[in-house]
Amino acid sequence: MKEQELTMKKKLTLYAQKFDEFQETLAKSNEIYVRFKKEMENVTLRFPVRKKYEQGFISYIYCDLLTPELIYTMFSFQRTEKGKEYELFVLKIQKLEKLCRVLQDERTVLYEKIKEVRHSNSELPSNILSSCESADNTSEKPNLLGSAEIQELQELQEKDPVLTRDMALCLGFFNLSTNIFTTYIYQAVV
Helix, strand or coil: CHHHHHHHHHHHHHHHHHHHHHHHHHHHHHHHHHHHHHHHHHHHHHCHHHHHHHHHHHHHHCCCCCCHHHHHHHHHHHHHHHHHHHHHHHHHHHHHHHHHHHHHHHHHHHHHHHHHHHHHCCCHHHHHHHHHHHHHHHCCCCCCCCHHHHHHHHHHHHHCCCCCHHHHHHHHHHHCCHHHHHHHHHHHHC
């Protein structure tokens, strides 16, 4: 019994050693395969033109085997494919040209509108200042705009005479204090 146990242990150790050797061999094989795969990828990356030459050479070799009718059908098929692609590109270009024309027309219309708005609102800051001054002369309510604020508004008008109403209100809001701003709105409305 002990002898059988010893022989079985020896066989077990022998099998374990062989299994370890097999795993080492398999690991080396995997390493070699990975290295070979990387080298093949590097070669294919270095020589992509070679494939074109090979395909051309193969087609040159088989040219003798091809009949003129077959060659004509191959080239006509390629020609029709290229013709379809060309037609698609022409259609796309035409659509893009139409879109560009529409956008340019829209842009010119918007520029005209902007010019009209600027022209119509070019005197808005001066109207506001004149209304402030007239309200100062005729109003019973004391004017909260001092000469410094009026001078500041005149400087703004000289810097950029083409202000829209919203711009003038925003500039007034940020440049004047809260009390002055409410008076400014009140006088602009009156």
